[in-house]
Amino acid sequence: MLITLVGAIHRNDYYQKLDKIFETRNINGGKYEKNIENIFDILSTGEGLSLAIKNSKKLRGTYACNLPPSKMNPCTTVDMLVEELLEYLDG
Secondary structure: OOOOOOOOOOHHHOOOOOOHHHHHOOHHHOOOOOOOOOHHHHHHOOOHHHHHHHHHHHHOOOOOOOOOOHOOOOOOHHHHHHHHHHHHOOO
């Protein structure tokens, strides 16, 4: 299931979308919860991780380069963190 965002959505709407994905993929009984212990392992299988990083960069690239991420909505910079952490996992 692919979710594309074209505008800002409220946090509660994210949770509903995540519930649908978790249900479709039979993850955690179909219910998203914060701090699922093995969430990275679950979501990094297949092309999930690389696709998420690609989509995050693409979304951020649609904004003016001098705009801080806090003013971009929707936006995420989690790809920067994940790429940094992957260097330690791969190394």
